[in-house]
Each structure stands twice: as structure tokens, then as C-alpha cells.
Amino acid sequence: MRSFAFHRPTTLYEMSALLGGVADSMPLAGGMTLLPTIKQRLAAPAALIDLSNIPQLHGISAQADVLTVGAMTRHVDVAESELVRSKIPLLASLAAGIGDPAVRNRGTIGGSVANNDPSADYPAAVLALDATVVTDRREIAAVAFFRGLFETALEPGEIITAVRFPVPSAGGYAKFKSPASRYAVVGVCVAKKAGKVRVAVTGAGPGVFRVAVMEAALERTFTPDAIAAIKLGAENLSSDIHADAEYRAHLVTVMAKAAVKSALQTS
Amino acid sequence: MIISFTLNGRSRTVEIEPSTLVADLLRENLNLTGTHVGCDTSQCGACVVLFDGEAVKSCTLLAPMLDGGTLTTIEGLSGPGGSNALHPMQEAFHQNHGLQCGFCTPGMVMTAVALATNNPTPTEAEVRRGLEGNICRCTGYQNIVASVLAGAAAMHAPGSGE
Ligand SMILES: Cc1cc2nc3c(=O)[nH]c(=O)nc-3n(C[C@H](O)[C@H](O)[C@H](O)COP(=O)(O)OP(=O)(O)OC[C@H]3O[C@@H](n4cnc5c(N)ncnc54)[C@H](O)[C@@H]3O)c2cc1C
Ligand code: FES
Ligand code: FES
Numbered sequence: 291m292r293s294f295a296f297h298r299p300t301t302l303y304e305m306s307a308l309l310g311g312v313a314d315s316m317p318l319a320g321g322m323t324l325l326p327t328i329k330q331r332l333a334a335p336a337a338l339i340d341l342s343n344i345p346q347l348h349g350i351s352a353q354a355d356v357l358t359v360g361a362m363t364r365h366v367d368v369a370e371s372e373l374v375r376s377k378i379p380l381l382a383s384l385a386a387g388i389g390d391p392a393v394r395n396r397g398t399i400g401g402s403v404a405n406n407d408p409s410a411d412y413p414a415a416v417l418a419l420d421a422t423v424v425t426d427r428r429e430i431a432a433v434a435f436f437r438g439l440f441e442t443a444l445e446p447g448e449i450i451t452a453v454r455f456p457v458p459s460a461g462g463y464a465k466f467k468s469p470a471s472r473y474a475v476v477g478v479c480v481a482k483k484a485g486k487v488r489v490a491v492t493g494a495g496p497g498v499f500r501v502a503v504m505e506a507a508l509e510r511t512f513t514p515d516a517i518a519a520i521k522l523g524a525e526n527l528s529s530d531i532h533a534d535a536e537y538r539a540h541l542v543t544v545m546a547k548a549a550v551k552s553a554l555q556t557s
Numbered sequence: 558m559i560i561s562f563t564l565n566g567r568s569r570t571v572e573i574e575p576s577t578l579v580a581d582l583l584r585e586n587l588n589l590t591g592t593h594v595g596c597d598t599s600q601c602g603a604c605v606v607l608f609d610g611e612a613v614k615s616c617t618l619l620a621p622m623l624d625g626g627t628l629t630t631i632e633g634l635s636g637p638g639g640s641n642a643l644h645p646m647q648e649a650f651h652q653n654h655g656l657q658c659g660f661c662t663p664g665m666v667m668t669a670v671a672l673a674t675n676n677p678t679p680t681e682a683e684v685r686r687g688l689e690g691n692i693c694r695c696t697g698y699q700n701i702v703a704s705v706l707a708g709a710a711a712m713h714a715p716g717s718g719e
Contacts, residue, residue, distance in 0.1 A: 291578065293574055293575070293576045294575065296619065322617055325617045325619065326599045330597065338575075338619070340621070340622070390602070390690025391668065391690060392612045392614045392690050393614075395612060396614075396617070396618070470600065
């Protein structure tokens with residue numbers, strides 16, 4: 291691999307100084323996206339700033355009806371957390387379905403949300419649960435955070451420290467996965483809280499998005515049948531070797547119904 | 558930079574470039590070529606090793622991360638007590654014809670050992686899910702799954718020492 295320097299700060303302060311002070315530096319979380327990207331020469335940082343030794347970025351906690359997951363929490367930790375399972379079961383099963391065991395042993399929620407891959411699972415949950423992305427500088431509402439293909443509201447050197455999820459009264463996630471990577475060909479997260487419903491779709495387009503017509507239908511009747519006849523147009527959806535836009539449009543309805551069904555079973 | 562870690566039960570201190578991947582450190586610097594590299598995209602699982610007891614892809618782990626940790630590779634599984642005896646999981650692959658060309662085998666065995674350690678009595682479905690990150694181009698997986706089921710049972714059999 292092209293050579294780069296490596297720093298391992300132990301405080302947020304030291305981390306910010308490094309990210310601000312070392313030219314072409316990038317934060318390193320689980321490395322499951324960043325290292326393959328460097329190997330393929332799609333990124334060439336001069337230094338990696340390892341986030342793994344900063345205590346504030348670790349840990350899962352709950353207060354009243356908010357679940358806070360530290361940015362460096364690995365997928366395996368979310369999948370196996372009793373706290374997550376009891377508060378927001380859809381999040382535990384979403385994490386358990388990411389990639390494979392070795393990916394889950396390294397990959398983190400912070401890395402996944404910061405990366406905003408159009409086929410990643412977490413962005414759908416962050417958007418559907420109306421979560422707040424907490425950074426070392428500010429708090430960003432999910433609706434303002436995701437900006438399309440690999441784009442987010444993060445500024446250079448800004449780091450996600452945690453994601454705060456309001457606990458829904460019901461919620462579910464369903465994905466049609468790529469059999470090779472387990473990334474979502476289409477993934478739909480549905481969440482209900484205080485009479486409001488959110489439907490967030492990943493994998494189908496250039497970035498995660500909400501489906502207002504499905505949300506309105508589910509606010510009237512929260513059943514799979516309520517959205518069975520709603521089909522997205524294929525115009526803005528992706529076509530690739532995994533699925534064409536027409537098929538993805540069809541899958542959005544199928545996965546949304548499955549997500550509602552799962553929400554009804556776990557609530 | 559200089560890192561110290563435990564490799565297959567022995568403490569090691571090595572000088573590395575910070576950009577070294579663990580798979581390259583093992584194969585190029587330490588001559589442990591049992592760990593295979595089958596892809597550039599972190600998808601094939603041939604390179605899986607145990608880092609602090611957990612299955613990780615050594616092609617997607619930076620060597621600096623090893624500092625202070627414990628690494629087990631396929632070479633570290635056999636020969637308990639200095640003998641040449643195979644680990645029960647390796648023996649199960651041998652007995653069940655769980656390999657053909659053998660390229661995927663080190664990663665399969667390491668993943669299987671982690672799986673059977675976390676879940677002593679896996680079902681066939683759990684074994685298939687657990688091997689989702691390991692690709693085999695030869696066997697069709699049937700005999701690998703049979704091997705892992707037999708290996709898990711052998712690892713936890715009374716008197717197996719595991
Ligand atoms: C074989 C394979 C299969 C996969 N399957 C899936 C799947 O099914 N579903 C899915 O959703 N994902 C999947 N992934 C991706 C996986 O979830 C990654 O772990 C994740 O996308 C990135 O997280 P990471 O912790 O590894 O981040 P890294 O790779 O370390 O970093 C990713 C990017 O985010 C930046 N970054 C990291 N942490 C922060 C932070 N706290 N604040 C700001 N920026 C940060 C880094 O600088 C980098 O640009 C898969 C990956 C592989 C290799
Ligand atoms: S070499 Fe293919 S996953 Fe590591
Ligand atoms: S035995 Fe040849 S790749 Fe698995």
C-alpha cells in the first residue's frame with residue numbers, strides 16, 4: 291500500500307489537533323471501507339488518525355426514551371447489546387445483518403454513517419428513527435445530515451462522536467441483500483412514534499430518502515396492506531448489475547411491507 | 558514504528574511501516590504464508606485470523622492495530638504441546654473432505670474456530686450464516702459445513718482440552 295503516517299490520539303482534543311494540523315489526514319474507524327478504498331487507490335491520505343483509543347467514542351447508553359450509540363461501537367456490539375435489543379430491536383437485527391462476522395467485528399456505526407454509502411444499512415435507520423448525529427462540534431438532525439451519494443453535512447475534520455436514536459413505539463427494517471456483500475440492493479426502515487410514521491429507503495437511489503406517500507398511508511393504517519398498492523416511479527432509482535430501476539421500485543414496496551410486518555411483530 | 562504483540566503464543570516485537578497490512582506483515586515479514594490473500598476488496602475471507610480471539614480479515618487490518626494484542630493464525634492452531642497434532646477443527650476438515658484446492662481453507666478454519674468458540678453447538682443454518690464472509694470456489698460448501706459441524710462437536714467433546 292502507499293505509505294502514510296499513523297496517529298492514535300487518546301482524547302478528542304488531541305484528535306482534533308491532528309485532523310486540523312496534519313495535511314491530508316483522515317479518521318480511521320473500523321477500516322472496512324477506508325482500507326479497501328486506499329488499496330484501490332481511490333484515496334491517498336498522508337496520515338490516518340485512529341479513533342479506537344478515544345473513550346468518549348465508545349459505549350451504548352439509554353436515557354428515558356433515547357438510545358445513544360458511540361461512534362466507535364462495532365456492528366457486533368450493537369447486534370449483541372441487550373440494551374439495544376430491548377429499546378430498539380430493529381437496530382440490533384439491522385447490525386446483525388451487515389456484511390459477515392469479520393466485517394461486523396471491525397466496522398462501526400460512525401464509519402458507516404460518515405461514509406453514507408448509497409447501499410449501507412444504518413443510514414435508513416438513522417433517517418427513519420429521526421436520529422440526531424452528534425459530532426465534536428454540533429448536533430445534526432438526520433434529515434439534514436445525508437446529502438446524496440457518499441455526501442454528508444460533515445465538514446472537513448469534523449468527527450461523529452455518537453448517534454442518538456429516539457425509541458419508537460414500533461419499527462422494523464427489511465432488506466433485499468446482495469448475496470455477495472450483504473449490502474442492501476433495497477433496504478427499507480419503518481418507524482412509528484407519537485402517531486408519526488417515517489419510511490426511509492436505502493440502496494434504491496443515489497442516497498437514502500423518505501417516501502412521504504407511504505408515511506401518510508401508514509399514519510392512517512399501520513399495516514402492510516396500507517402500502518401494498520403504492521409503487522415508486524423508477525425515474526430516480528439506480529440501475530446496476532444487481533438490479534435495474536424498475537425492479538428496485540418493485541422491491542421498495544415489497545421491503546416496506548416486510549418492514550411494517552416486522553414492526554408489528556416486535557412491538 | 559515498533560509494535561509488540563503476541564503471535565501464536567509467543568511475544569513478538571517488530572518494526573513496521575505504519576501502512577503495513579497484517580496479511581502482508583504475516584506473509585512478507587514473518588514468513589507465515591498459511592494466511593492467504595484472495596482478493597482486493599475484503600470479500601473473500603481467505604485471510605481471516607483471530608485478533609484477540611475474534612475473526613478478522615487480516616487484509617483489512619493495519620499492523621499498528623496489533624500493538625498490545627493477541628494474534629492467532631492457522632500456523633498457531635496445530636501442535637498443542639509441541640506435537641504435530643492437528644487442531645480438532647483442522648482434523649474435522651481432513652476427515653470430512655472439507656477442502657479441494659485448499660486456498661480458502663485457512664480462512665474457513667479460522668472463521669470456524671471463532672464460530673464454534675462463541676457457539677459450541679451451532680445448527681447447520683448458523684454455520685452457513687457464520688461462513689457468509691468466506692468464499693470457496695471449489696467445494697460447493699457441503700463438505701465445509703459438515704466439517705465445521707463435526708469440528709465444533711470435537712472442540713467441545715469431553716477431554717478435548719478446548
Ligand atoms: C465485505 C464487506 C461487506 C459489507 N457489507 C455491508 C452491508 O451489508 N451493509 C452495510 O451497511 N455496510 C457493509 N459494509 C461496510 C461496513 O459496514 C463498514 O464497516 C462501514 O461502511 C464503514 O465503517 P468502518 O468503521 O469500517 O469505517 P472506516 O472504513 O474506518 O471509515 C469509513 C469512512 O468514514 C470516515 N469515518 C470513520 N469514522 C468516522 C467518524 N466517527 N466521524 C467522521 N468520519 C468517520 C473515514 O475517514 C472514512 O472516510 C461491508 C464492508 C465489507 C468490506
Ligand atoms: S484477502 Fe480477501 S478478504 Fe482478505
Ligand atoms: S477448496 Fe478451493 S477455494 Fe475452497
